[in-house]
Structure formats: structure tokens, C-alpha cells
Amino acid sequence: MITQVLTHRVEAPLHTPFVTALRRTGTVRTLIVEVRDGDGHRGFGEGPQVLQVTGASVEGTEACVAQVMGPLLVGRDPDELTANCRAVRTAVAGNEAAKAALDIALHDLAAQRLGIPLVRLLGGTALRVPTDVTLSADEAADAAAARVADGFGVLKVKVGADPATDVARVRAVRQAAGPDVTIRVDANQAWTPRQAVGVIRALHDEGLNLELVEQPVPAWDLDGMAWVRDRVDLPILADESVFGVRDLVEVIRRGAADLVNVKLAKCGGLSAGRVLLRLAEEHGVGTMVGSMMESPVGVGAAASLVAACGTTLTSDLDAAWWLARSPVEGGIGYDGPVVVLPDAPGLGVTGIADNTVEV
Structure with missing residues (x-):
């Protein structure tokens, strides 16, 4: 079963500043979500902070995962991928970065439990x-x-x-x-x-x-x-x-x-x-x-x-x-x-x- 949902707020530097008509940044600021099962597997997902596009902050994404979505997943069967992703999708309105982070982590965890690359879980083979x-x-x-x-x-x-x-x-x-x-x-x-x-x-x-x-x-x-x-x-x-x-x-x-x-x-x-x-x-x-x-x-x-x-x-x-x-x-x-x-x-x-x- 899914035993833990953890969050990691991280920041990493870019080698070159990234500049668009909307913003300038020299770092990636993002939330890494980790979903663990009772067998020692760890699935990872990500919800990046892009305030000018999605409006999602790291802090807001983390709060949504930690307070609402994560507790819904603990105790569920990690192999029930479709049902778990549906639970994430219907838990709250908006908050797409938080949903993406958990949806990706659940897919990663399911693939790890099968011992196959994520692309194979999705139906492909190219690397x-x-x-x-x-x-x-x-x-x-x-x-x-x-x-x-x-x-x-x-x-x-x-x-x-x-x-x-x-x-x-x-x-x-x-x-x-x-x-x-x-x-x-x-x-x-x-x-x-x-x-x-x-x-x-x-x-x-x-x-x-x-x-x-x-x-x-x-x-x-x-x-x-x-x-x-x-x-x-x-x-x-x-x-x-x-x-x-x-x-x-x-x-x-x-x-x-x-x-x-x-x-x-x-x-x-x-x-x-x-x-x-x-x-x-x-x-x-x-x-x-x-x-x-x-x-x-x-x-x-x-x-x-x-x-x-x-x-x-x-x-x-x-x-x-x-x-x-x-x-x-x-x-x-x-x-x-x-x-x-x-x-x-x-x-x-x-x-x-x-x-x-x-x-």
C-alpha cells in the first residue's frame, strides 16, 4: 500500500539566465513530490513554480499536496493507478501543478513496482x-x-x-x-x-x-x-x-x-x-x-x-x-x-x- 507522500521544495541554478516576454530567471524553483509504498519503492513527480503562467507557487502546491491530496492516497493500493489518478484529479479545483506532481509520482511508482521504464508503462519503447x-x-x-x-x-x-x-x-x-x-x-x-x-x-x-x-x-x-x-x-x-x-x-x-x-x-x-x-x-x-x-x-x-x-x-x-x-x-x-x-x-x-x- 501507499505509506507516505513527501514533499521537497528545491531550487537549482541555471547555467544561463532564461528570459521571455513574461519573466527572467536564473533558477528553477520547484516542488518534488515523493510517494512511497510498503515495499520500499519511491515514485517521484514535480510541480514547477511558474507564477506568470500557471499561477502556482511552490508553497501553494506543497500545501495542496500535503494537506489535501497526499492524505487521500495513503493506504491505497499503488497498483490501482487509474483510480488513484482520478482521486487526485477530483480532489480539488485547479491546482494543476499539484495534480501533475502526484499524477507523475503515481505513474513512476507503478512503473517501478513493475520494474519497467515509465515509457513502457505508457505503451512505448523508445528511450x-x-x-x-x-x-x-x-x-x-x-x-x-x-x-x-x-x-x-x-x-x-x-x-x-x-x-x-x-x-x-x-x-x-x-x-x-x-x-x-x-x-x-x-x-x-x-x-x-x-x-x-x-x-x-x-x-x-x-x-x-x-x-x-x-x-x-x-x-x-x-x-x-x-x-x-x-x-x-x-x-x-x-x-x-x-x-x-x-x-x-x-x-x-x-x-x-x-x-x-x-x-x-x-x-x-x-x-x-x-x-x-x-x-x-x-x-x-x-x-x-x-x-x-x-x-x-x-x-x-x-x-x-x-x-x-x-x-x-x-x-x-x-x-x-x-x-x-x-x-x-x-x-x-x-x-x-x-x-x-x-x-x-x-x-x-x-x-x-x-x-x-x-x-
């Missing part, structure tokens, strides 16, 4: 998953050249921090990266619909051969995003506009986007993520799986989902690549532009790293 890499809003040509030299073939350029210079920055990235590298841009809600149309048309007219534009307008403005989509030639990817199924249904109904970015910390974990990917596929909406600023726990779960379910786009799983050091022992690694899943039970995470300070 290598390609990823893009992000260029922060303060990076351009030099960073692009460095990432291409590292082997990355898909660059995600953060724009919107200064709309007046967005076209020049993307032009510089294309010149540095060369013609064969895929470039996508992410405005993180920074533009008005009219600004978005102006910038996107300018990017298209420059002949920069972009793959897509991610979340050009505020998350709530689905009509505005549909208006943009009707007036530009580049595909529009919804990110912050889609947390759960109802959001995706509205995006589809309004014709607001061509593609969707599924993130576990937005939707509430692997259970919900699988539903979103299937719904998008059934309605002809392209898919990718993304990550917040997370540790190998959250990124490993997201990469396992991609390996098992597949996506139409190269996914956005570089979050743990930015870490100067990992706050956990074990888990994923990076082989250039590829996330490498461990051939070990569950996520392959064995505990909190010795040099990690819990905050």
Missing part, C-alpha cells in the same frame, strides 16, 4: 526523444550559432520582449543558424492581435522560413488569436491558451490555432496529457509536448509521454538542459539535441541530490 532548444529573449546570433554547433536542429526563439526589434533578432538568428535549421518563434502572449499580424507578416516577407508562431496574443483572447490566424501564412501554436480539455475544445471550436503545446504542469499530469494529445489528433490539430523550467523529473515524464504517444512536431523538452546542476539523482540526460531516457524502472530517479538545498 531517445529529440528536442528543440530555446534562445532567450536576450539572445540572438551568437547563441544560435553555439546551439547549432551543439547539434540542435530546431531553435525556439523567444520574441515579444521588444516588438520593435523582433524581426531583426529573428533575422540575425536565421543568418547565424543557416538555411537548414528549423526556427520557431514564441511571443509568450506579448503582442496585441494587430501587432501580431504586423510582426508575423514582416517575418514571413523576410523569407526567414519559420516553422510556426507560438502564443502570439494573450491567453484569454481566443477570438484575437483566431483573427491573427486568419490573416497570416504561418501556423499558430496555442500554449498558454490551453491548460485542459475545455480550453482545447474552445480553441478547436473557434479555429484559434493550428497546433497545441501540451504541458504536464498546465494540464495536471500524464493522465490529462494523454487525453489532450488524443483529442488534438482526432480533430486535426498538430501537437507537441513542452516543459516549464523543470528538473529531470518533470522533463523525464514529458519525454516519456512523447516517446509513447508521439507528436507531430519536435517537442520542447530542453528545460533540464538549462540546469547548472540537477536537484535529483538519476533521471534523463541529454545527448546533444536528444533527451535520453534511462533504461531503468520508472523515471530512473533515485532521490534528491546530496548537494541540493531544500528551501
Whole structure:
């Protein structure tokens, strides 16, 4: 049976500051959740703090897990995965980061009890998953050249921090990266619909051969995003506009986007993520799986989902690549532009790293 649900508030430094139109950070601040059974197995999950996107704080996520969801799980059979995840999902409204942390931990624990990698529990076998890499809003040509030299073939350029210079920055990235590298841009809600149309048309007219534009307008403005989509030639990817199924249904109904970015910390974990990917596929909406600023726990779960379910786009799983050091022992690694899943039970995470300070 499940005997304990523990929480670890951790903070880990990045090797390079991460800058978007919404925020600037030099650290990952996140909650690692640990679910233990009576046989000595430990399942790990993660709920990252991304106040500007999800509104979830580490403290609030921890309170939800420790005071509400965790006590519901103690004493339950860890092999009853579907029922346990449903109990987490229905325990409270909102609190998707807390739900994601426990949902991932329950999946990790179930896979560990079977002695198989998480990807196999989800129905897949691949242990290598390609990823893009992000260029922060303060990076351009030099960073692009460095990432291409590292082997990355898909660059995600953060724009919107200064709309007046967005076209020049993307032009510089294309010149540095060369013609064969895929470039996508992410405005993180920074533009008005009219600004978005102006910038996107300018990017298209420059002949920069972009793959897509991610979340050009505020998350709530689905009509505005549909208006943009009707007036530009580049595909529009919804990110912050889609947390759960109802959001995706509205995006589809309004014709607001061509593609969707599924993130576990937005939707509430692997259970919900699988539903979103299937719904998008059934309605002809392209898919990718993304990550917040997370540790190998959250990124490993997201990469396992991609390996098992597949996506139409190269996914956005570089979050743990930015870490100067990992706050956990074990888990994923990076082989250039590829996330490498461990051939070990569950996520392959064995505990909190010795040099990690819990905050």
C-alpha cells in the first residue's frame, strides 16, 4: 500500500539566465513530490513554480499536496493507478501543478513496482526523444550559432520582449543558424492581435522560413488569436491558451490555432496529457509536448509521454538542459539535441541530490 507522500521544495541554478516576454530567471524553483509504498519503492513527480503562467507557487502546491491530496492516497493500493489518478484529479479545483506532481509520482511508482521504464508503462519503447532548444529573449546570433554547433536542429526563439526589434533578432538568428535549421518563434502572449499580424507578416516577407508562431496574443483572447490566424501564412501554436480539455475544445471550436503545446504542469499530469494529445489528433490539430523550467523529473515524464504517444512536431523538452546542476539523482540526460531516457524502472530517479538545498 501507499505509506507516505513527501514533499521537497528545491531550487537549482541555471547555467544561463532564461528570459521571455513574461519573466527572467536564473533558477528553477520547484516542488518534488515523493510517494512511497510498503515495499520500499519511491515514485517521484514535480510541480514547477511558474507564477506568470500557471499561477502556482511552490508553497501553494506543497500545501495542496500535503494537506489535501497526499492524505487521500495513503493506504491505497499503488497498483490501482487509474483510480488513484482520478482521486487526485477530483480532489480539488485547479491546482494543476499539484495534480501533475502526484499524477507523475503515481505513474513512476507503478512503473517501478513493475520494474519497467515509465515509457513502457505508457505503451512505448523508445528511450531517445529529440528536442528543440530555446534562445532567450536576450539572445540572438551568437547563441544560435553555439546551439547549432551543439547539434540542435530546431531553435525556439523567444520574441515579444521588444516588438520593435523582433524581426531583426529573428533575422540575425536565421543568418547565424543557416538555411537548414528549423526556427520557431514564441511571443509568450506579448503582442496585441494587430501587432501580431504586423510582426508575423514582416517575418514571413523576410523569407526567414519559420516553422510556426507560438502564443502570439494573450491567453484569454481566443477570438484575437483566431483573427491573427486568419490573416497570416504561418501556423499558430496555442500554449498558454490551453491548460485542459475545455480550453482545447474552445480553441478547436473557434479555429484559434493550428497546433497545441501540451504541458504536464498546465494540464495536471500524464493522465490529462494523454487525453489532450488524443483529442488534438482526432480533430486535426498538430501537437507537441513542452516543459516549464523543470528538473529531470518533470522533463523525464514529458519525454516519456512523447516517446509513447508521439507528436507531430519536435517537442520542447530542453528545460533540464538549462540546469547548472540537477536537484535529483538519476533521471534523463541529454545527448546533444536528444533527451535520453534511462533504461531503468520508472523515471530512473533515485532521490534528491546530496548537494541540493531544500528551501
